[in-house]
Amino acid sequence: MTRDEADLTEAYEAPLPEDLEDxxxxxxxxxxxxxxxxxxxxADRGDDERLRxxxxxxxxxxVADLMGFLTADYREQVIPQLDAETLGEVLSELDTNLREEVMESVPSTTLAxxxxxxxxxxxxDLVxxxxxxxxxxxxAAMDQEERDAIVTALKYxxxxxxxxxxRDLMAAPSFWTVGQTIDHIRSHSEDLPELFFDVYVIDPSHKPTGAVPVSILLRAQRDQHLAEIMESVTEIDVDMDQEEVAYIFDKYHLISAPVIDSGGRLVGQITVDDIVGVIQEETEEDILALAGVSDAGRDATIWGIARSRLPWLVVNTLTAAVAASVIGAFQNEISKILTLAILMPIVASLGGNAGTQTLAVAVRALASRELNASNAMRIVFxxxxxxxxNGAVLASIMALAVFLFFRDPMLCLTIGLALVINLFIASxxxxxVPLALDRLGRDPAVSSSVFVTFMTDFMGFLSFLGLAALILL
Structure with missing residues (x-):
């Protein structure tokens, strides 16, 4: 037995502390x-009691985090140690790819x-x-009521x-009193969601007319009618895109909101915990899309990751080849002045960085609705x-550096002008580019970076070498 194995055996045989969470x-x-x-x-020892x-x-x-550190075999040993409620909570916390794998291994009745x-x-989400x-x-293994609710939701x-x-929510007619409402909540708690913030006030056709926050409900007198204390609500159409929903929640600082069907009838509610997940998901997608990649979970395969990243790399290769063709067109000039080969990557690199900065700001502004047709021209200018x-400042710095190294005023002028042009093009x-893609109905985060990089590389080489041909030769 090795020393590590002996240490692990000693740790295993030692009694567990009272506070296992620590x-x-x-x-x-x-x-x-x-x-x-x-x-x-x-798990290796098959000790289910200690594992539990x-x-x-x-x-x-x-527990969901733990699943990510375990192999599939170990996960299959851990899952049976979870009760139904905990298993459901764990599944909802898992990354999508890992969740799918775990759910396929769980017996259908257990999962139901x-x-x-x-x-x-x-x-x-899980189904x-x-x-x-x-x-x-x-x-088929679920109760009829639960099954019907899920099947209905899947139609959207x-x-x-x-x-x-x-679909679970608390709704009451406007003529109910505070006392009636509280008594109903207490007597029908098993039919209500585990967490809710508002009691929705509805009319006879089941359309929401207002809402009473639970905090106001508990402070009101029992004989007050809900119509007296209800507040206006922001209704969410059942077909509204989740990004739009998240925008409304953020803009109006909502905790929950009623969801209505095409006839205006109350069919469900959305709470802020759901929106936090949407915002996080959309933000992660935008960040990854800017880099031309998709999410790679801890169990992602080499082939799966490569396949998700390769398409935009291929496109980038083609655009890079076009940009590099500019260098070929000026090879005679480069052969005469070798200094150009040293300096031209600097112009392209600074332009690329400047373009990426502007792109990141533009994509964020589009996503948060801060940039639209009403202010687009002002933002562009x-x-x-x-x-x-920035081009003027960097041009001055680079011109000074070039003069100190090469003592050539015309070369300083060339790189200075090239930097001003390329940073202007980069901005x-x-x-x-993202504005155009957004106008065309495309996600500006997905492909903007490739086109911006192409423009800054192409114009960086063209402006520097073109100016060099005019000024230095």
Whole structure:
């Protein structure tokens, strides 16, 4: 037995501390490697009791994190140690790829019980990820009411309010008193969502007319009618895109909002915890798209990652070849003045960085609705001004550096003018490319960077070498 194996055996045989959460989590709330090793060792030994004790000490979010550190075989040993409610919470916290794999390995009846313990919106997300055969088995094993709610939600388009909403909510007619409402909540708690913030006030046709925040409800007198204390609501159409929903929540600082169908009837609600997930998801997508990549989870394969990144690299190769052709067109000039070969990458690189800065600002502004047709021209001219100013400053710095190294005033003039031109072009491309893509209905975060890089490289080489041909030769 090696020393490491002996240490692990000693750790395994030692009694577990009373507060296992302190053992499992570091000060930054990340899982400790020692804890993960204890879980793996318990699984290797087939000690379900110790495994249940170790996993049971964690919150569902931490168990989901643990799943990412385990192989598929170890996950299959951990999952049976979770009760239905915890399993559902863990599944909802997993990354999409890992979640799909775990759900396919869980027996259909077990998965059905877990889904029944979840809010309807979270359950729909999980069912949507299942293969058709597995989905049919799971739905068949669920209670009729739960199954009908999920099937109805799946009829809505993906990434819409209908998919995002939960059907469980608290609604009451306007003539109810505060006392009646509170008594109803207490007596029908099992039919209400685990977390809700508003009581929606509805008319006889089940259309929302207002809402009473729970905090106001609890402070009001029992004999007050809901109509007296209700507030106006911002209604969300069931077919509204989830990005639009997130924008409305952010703009109006909403905690929850009623979802209505085409007839204006109340069909569900969306709460802020769902929106936080949407904002995080959309932000991650935009950040990854700017780099031309997709999310690579901890279990992603080499082929899967390469396949997601390769297409834009191929496009970038073609654009780089076109940009490099400019160098070929000026090879005679470069052969006469070798200094040009040293300096021209600097012009292209600075332009690329400036273009990326402008692009990042433009994409964020488009995503947050701060940039639209009403202010586009003002923003475009502002960015062009920034490009000229930065170009002038960098041109002065580079001209001074070139003079100190090469003592050639005309070469200083050449690189200075090239930098002003290229940074101006970089700012123009950085703002106009995403605007154009957005106007065409395309996601500006996905392909803008390739076109901006092409423009700055092409114009960087062309402006510097073209000016060199005019001024120096």
């Amino acid at each position: 053992l499992a989590l570091g000060d930054d709330y990340a899982l400790n490697a020692e804890y993960v090793e204890l879980v793996i060792d318990a 004790e170790l996993v049971g000490a964690l919150r569902s979010e931490d 019980r877990a889904l029944e313990e979840m809010d309807s919106d979270d359950a729909v 949507e990820d299942l293969e058709d055969d597995k989905r049919a088995q799971v739905l 388009e993906d990434e819409t309010a209908g998919r995002l909403m939960q 502002r960015e062009l001004g920034v490009g000229l100013l 123009m491309a950085g703002i106009l």
